[in-house]
Amino acid sequence: MVKLEPLPIKAQFLKEYALSNQRKWRSSGGGAQLRHHSGQSLEFREHTIYIPGDDVRHIDWLASARGRGRDLLVRRFHADESFHLVISIDHRESMCYPQRPGLSKIQASAWLAEALAAIALYTGDQVRLHSLFGRRGQTYGREHKGPNSLAPLRADLNRLVSYQPQAKIDISDLGSILPPTAIWVILTDLYFIDDKQATQLAGRIRSALEGWRTILLIEMNSWPYEKALLGEGPRRIAGPGFLPAEYEIDGKALETVHNAINVNRQNFHKMIDHRGWVKDCWDWEDKTQMDAAHFFKERFQTDLELRKILRRQE
Amino acid sequence: MTAVLWVLGSLGLLTLAAHMFRPNVEPRWLSAAQFFGKLHPPKTRIPRWRVANPFKSPLLWVQLLVLALLFYAVYSVYVTQLVPSGVGVGVWLLVDTSASMGVPDRFGTRLDAARNQAALLADRLRIASQDGPVCLQVDAFDLERRNLQTATQEIGAIHRSLQTLDARPLGTDLGLALSGRNLVSQGINTGCAITHLVVISDQPAPVWAAETGAVEVIWLSVGKPVDNTGLTQIRAVQNALTGLVDKVEVRLQSYGSGRPNVIVKITKPSGDRLEDSPVAWSVDGSARVTFSPDPPGLWQIEVSPTGAYSWDDRAGLEILPEERVLVDWQLPNPEWAATLGWQLESNRPHLRVVPVGWPLDDIPTLVVGEGYSGSNSVQEIQDFKESHPLLNDLNFDVVETLPLPSGPLLEGFEAVLRGADGGIWIAERKDPPAVYIPGMLLSSDDNLGRFSTIVFFNGVRFLLGRRVPPPLYTLTTPLELTIEGSRTALHSGEGDTAQLANGFGSLDQIMPRQQPATKEPVWPFWLVLAMVVFCVGLTLSLIGGERWI
Numbered sequence: 001m002v003k004l005e006p007l008p009i010k011a012q013f014l015k016e017y018a019l020s021n022q023r024k025w026r027s028s029g030g031g032a033q034l035r036h037h038s039g040q041s042l043e044f045r046e047h048t049i050y051i052p053g054d055d056v057r058h059i060d061w062l063a064s065a066r067g068r069g070r071d072l073l074v075r076r077f078h079a080d081e082s083f084h085l086v087i088s089i090d091h092r093e094s095m096c097y098p099q100r101p102g103l104s105k106i107q108a109s110a111w112l113a114e115a116l117a118a119i120a121l122y123t124g125d126q127v128r129l130h131s132l133f134g135r136r137g138q139t140y141g142r143e144h145k146g147p148n149s150l151a152p153l154r155a156d157l158n159r160l161v162s163y164q165p166q167a168k169i170d171i172s173d174l175g176s177i178l179p180p181t182a183i184w185v186i187l188t189d190l191y192f193i194d195d196k197q198a199t200q201l202a203g204r205i206r207s208a209l210e211g212w213r214t215i216l217l218i219e220m221n222s223w224p225y226e227k228a229l230l231g232e233g234p235r236r237i238a239g240p241g242f243l244p245a246e247y248e249i250d251g252k253a254l255e256t257v258h259n260a261i262n263v264n265r266q267n268f269h270k271m272i273d274h275r276g277w278v279k280d281c282w283d284w285e286d287k288t289q290m291d292a293a294h295f296f297k298e299r300f301q302t303d304l305e306l307r308k309i310l311r312r313q314e
Numbered sequence: 315m316t317a318v319l320w321v322l323g324s325l326g327l328l329t330l331a332a333h334m335f336r337p338n339v340e341p342r343w344l345s346a347a348q349f350f351g352k353l354h355p356p357k358t359r360i361p362r363w364r365v366a367n368p369f370k371s372p373l374l375w376v377q378l379l380v381l382a383l384l385f386y387a388v389y390s391v392y393v394t395q396l397v398p399s400g401v402g403v404g405v406w407l408l409v410d411t412s413a414s415m416g417v418p419d420r421f422g423t424r425l426d427a428a429r430n431q432a433a434l435l436a437d438r439l440r441i442a443s444q445d446g447p448v449c450l451q452v453d454a455f456d457l458e459r460r461n462l463q464t465a466t467q468e469i470g471a472i473h474r475s476l477q478t479l480d481a482r483p484l485g486t487d488l489g490l491a492l493s494g495r496n497l498v499s500q501g502i503n504t505g506c507a508i509t510h511l512v513v514i515s516d517q518p519a520p521v522w523a524a525e526t527g528a529v530e531v532i533w534l535s536v537g538k539p540v541d542n543t544g545l546t547q548i549r550a551v552q553n554a555l556t557g558l559v560d561k562v563e564v565r566l567q568s569y570g571s572g573r574p575n576v577i578v579k580i581t582k583p584s585g586d587r588l589e590d591s592p593v594a595w596s597v598d599g600s601a602r603v604t605f606s607p608d609p610p611g612l613w614q615i616e617v618s619p620t621g622a623y624s625w626d627d628r629a630g631l632e633i634l635p636e637e638r639v640l641v642d643w644q645l646p647n648p649e650w651a652a653t654l655g656w657q658l659e660s661n662r663p664h665l666r667v668v669p670v671g672w673p674l675d676d677i678p679t680l681v682v683g684e685g686y687s688g689s690n691s692v693q694e695i696q697d698f699k700e701s702h703p704l705l706n707d708l709n710f711d712v713v714e715t716l717p718l719p720s721g722p723l724l725e726g727f728e729a730v731l732r733g734a735d736g737g738i739w740i741a742e743r744k745d746p747p748a749v750y751i752p753g754m755l756l757s758s759d760d761n762l763g764r765f766s767t768i769v770f771f772n773g774v775r776f777l778l779g780r781r782v783p784p785p786l787y788t789l790t791t792p793l794e795l796t797i798e799g800s801r802t803a804l805h806s807g808e809g810d811t812a813q814l815a816n817g818f819g820s821l822d823q824i825m826p827r828q829q830p831a832t833k834e835p836v837w838p839f840w841l842v843l844a845m846v847v848f849c850v851g852l853t854l855s856l857i858g859g860e861r862w863i
Contacts, residue, residue, distance in 0.1 A: 097345035105345070191345060226344045234339040234360045239347025246339055248356045260349040 008293035048124035090188035103292035105220035202271035225284035333368035376851035383844035399507035399829035410515035416481030427536035446826030449506035465505025485805030507829035519818035535815035541570025544626025570812035583611025685753035
């Protein structure tokens, strides 16, 4: 059973991240990123919390006063931008490594999912979590919207990763929760046990791209850290999908394994056989000592692909 | 203790060895394990163990520290340190419970008088407790010291512990009180920091009670002097030739100024009584009665009338059946043994009679020379051991007229009678006992024949007289208190109830004072420290991960 640690990023930081992301991209307008709109009418849709930069003419002072003055509320119309964000998490056994004192891939994925979801909720978007290897009927939670949904979303996240991962990938439920123009973020280490799993996921990505969906696949690559832990010398290697075996580890052996991982990655990319998706990679540091919170914060802040998919258009 | 130290030392070496040999193949759990299938297996078998530098392991140092602390704890098991005490009163009460404490006294017995004294002590402690803490412990003593109350601050415990105390049919060992004082003076922790040793006894205070020291001794004497008459000793009188019990001597003593008319009643095993023996006192108050103990069995001795102290008025004696002397006769003419009433026996005899040259052992042995015939040498005596039993009844003037053969001085022997030419006529070996004589008895009735007879029987008496007869009775002990059969309570000194028992000190001396420092062993400290370090090491190895191992 996976026990998740609290997100090491404060809520205020995420709000500022969302704001700075909005300002950074306000005038860009270009790029291959699709815009996703809910429509062109001026029909009132909902209230959201005021973020500096919003049109002050749209502040609903009466509603804000009723909200006991904590936040200003802005009227949103159907002309405003909002999107559906679906985050798929791989929670198989390989994602549960490296173990403490390192940072496991599932922990990093959970933090990333929570951070992305928080930003989306602050900006009035809808978020749903999905489990890549969940049991049919248990692969996704309900849709969340608004900042008050953060706690239930966190509960959803804990629930999804607590389920026993299935041997085969189940993405049949995605059809119902991944509307066109949605943003789909996939968090995995690509360590599929067999080609069938890779083929299924690659095929699903391909078909998702045909619905003008934005797809960001973030590979959690802990190999540099595991390589540092491995060192050189006689070793008994064991792990998911692998019977323990003894090897004399030297530079040549490490290079062979490194190449095998690269080939696995490249093969998966080839399977997708489409241009419209974004690949990203989080590489663990090649040191045996690791500050998990510092690593995550640094990667999250400097990851440009994340900023791109969360940008809003004026 | 040496064995324990060896074990600890061995454990240290084993620990070192265990840290030297590490598993060569280190296990690793990796998420990327499946990609190692691309690797070729090693060409040669990987050795299971490798030699590592053990001193790099912090855990080794922790473990060695634990062993070192255990080693030191065992090594210093007899080491103590003085722990200072405060100001207060610590009383160790010793109450005499020997047989004489049962003698009737003014209000009950002497032990009742002791209880009264103890009550006064309790009153004194209550007063002293107003000025400082009070601690006490109570023991009874006779031939052993028994703890009645361990260290307590409850003064009422004195009365409680003495309530059911009785005098026992045992003697008095004042050394027990002395050893108690010495224990405290040496700082031995008895549970209380003792400032005063209070002894209640009907024995007079010994000299050491007045010695100054860390502990004040207060000797409270009880029991008014009262006359008494009783048995003091019963001993066997041995037959000088055979060593067997020939007579029994009963000794009596009259304590006090009077010399009462008493008789000694002696009852045979059959229940018949010998004629009563009136006692004739000597000037010092002692008297003696003897009788022949025939037949063997349990005899009863009784003094009548009885005295103030009852346990010396009667005794039972066990007279064993007459035992024939066993002799290993290695000379010609063994009929001599039968003539003397001896039984021939070579296996662990009482006496061995052998010629010169016979190997000697620890059996008393009479070594007989080649005999008196063939010797023409008449000579003067060179020297002799004066008053030696082997020379009893010998007329030296006559001896110097006899042609006595000169014998060799055997190894380990000393000359007792020697001729002018240095030749040995009579010699002895002290341990194991043996005697050399010139020859066997002669049947002639002349001076030489009488000489041969006298030296022969002197030698036999000398050797057989050393036999210790079996005891006629036993004394009661702390483990065997019951007076029955031949077990008696004739403990020395108990019957002297007429002596004036002088005490020493008074209860008024009891007041708070600086209590002596006590000695505490140091090993528990080192043991606890070893346990703490062990727990620390265990915790580190559990949570610290591989770098601690």
